[in-house]
Amino acid sequence: MSDKSDSNFSLITSSGRLELHPPRGMSLQPISVDFTNPAFKYRLRRGGGRGQPLARALGLKHGAKPLVLDAAAGLGRDGFIIAALNCRVIMCERSPLIHALLADGLRRALEDEELAPTAGRIRLYRGDSQILIPGLTDNEIPQVVYLDPMFPPRRKSALVKNEMRVLQAVAGEDSDSAGLLNAAVQAGCQRLVCKRPAQAACLGGRRPDFSVKTPKHRFDVYLKQKNSLPICRKASCHRISTTHCFHKLNFPDCVSRKAFSV
Numbered sequence: 504m505s506d507k508s509d510s511n512f513s514l515i516t517s518s519g520r521l522e523l524h525p526p527r528g529m530s531l532q533p534i535s536v537d538f539t540n541p542a543f544k545y546r547l548r549r550g551g552g553r554g555q556p557l558a559r560a561l562g563l564k565h566g567a568k569p570l571v572l573d574a575a576a577g578l579g580r581d582g583f584i585i586a587a588l589n590c591r592v593i594m595c596e597r598s599p600l601i602h603a604l605l606a607d608g609l610r611r612a613l614e615d616e617e618l619a620p621t622a623g624r625i626r627l628y629r630g631d632s633q634i635l636i637p638g639l640t641d642n643e644i645p646q647v648v649y650l651d652p653m654f655p656p657r658r659k660s661a662l663v664k665n666e667m668r669v670l671q672a673v674a675g676e677d678s679d680s681a682g683l684l685n686a687a688v689q690a691g692c693q694r695l696v697c698k699r700p701a702q703a704a705c706l707g708g709r710r711p712d713f714s715v716k717t718p719k720h721r722f723d724v725y726l727k728q729k730n731s732l733p734i735c736r737k738a739s740c741h742r743i744s745t746t747h748c749f750h751k752l753n754f755p756d757c758v759s760r761k762a763f764s765v
């Protein structure tokens with residue numbers, strides 16, 4: 504659940520692209536998603552490839568190409584960079600307005616010769632990842648879940664970019680992001696990466712296995728324990744198997760709540 508509703512913002516098509524316009528009286532500029540922007544294309548080409556902090560956090564060395572779930576997609580920048588690193592990406596965004604902007608940005612990226620192969624590796628869902636994750640089909644279960652929930656607003660709000668302020672005004676503060684982390688843990692993925700501001704506490708107070716740091720951000724990385732036991736992905740179940748699966752463990756249709764030794 505987000506803290507503020509999407510109301511009073513309007514979606515307007517201008518020069519062939521969708522723009523999100525803040526209500527009159529808010530000192531904010533319209534925003535859109537434009538992956539074809541030359542600065543963003545430059546970032547894709549020169550961002551450091553698999554040596555960049557995001558790629559290291561995702562575990563992309565030695566040519567790994569995991570299926571990545573970007574469970575808090577926002578304006579899709581990180582997810583697009585991940586797809587440009589040759590990973591297939593499932594993006595999920597719950598704000599209908601932000602989702603519409605992102606869908607429009609991806610549509611235009613598919614029409615761009617340079618970006619089309621990257622955009623073609625992305626599938627976008629609208630909805631809450633906490634609901635999406637337990638319902639993923641077997642071949643959609645990601646190896647990596649990437650989380651970048653909204654950070655609490657900074658006190659010096661003038662320093663926050665217009666884009667981020669619009670995002671905060673539309674999507675709220677993501678105060679349920681610890682629940683999203685728990686849902687992601689239960690997805691049964693190999694690795695979970697959570698982007699945090701450099702000085703912020705770990706999400707939900709969970710200590711990561713390690714962090715990859717940049718001057719402004721930190722990627723907290725949680726690894727699936729090698730000897731960990733399978734966990735049922737059904738949100739209401741979460742049983743851990745010590746022997747074999749009475750609950751159709753790891754399948755979204757697990758409905759049995761039979762007592763089970765943990």
Ligand SMILES: C[S@@+](CC[C@H](N)C(=O)[O-])C[C@H]1O[C@@H](n2cnc3c(N)ncnc32)[C@H](O)[C@@H]1O
Nearest residue numbers: 575577578579580581596597631632651653674
């Ligand atoms: C900080 S933004 C993500 C920015 C993104 N990484 C980018 O590069 O543009 C956070 C976004 O996550 C979305 N979000 C938060 N929790 C979510 C959830 N449980 N399911 C789907 N979307 C979620 C919010 O609506 C918001 O748009």
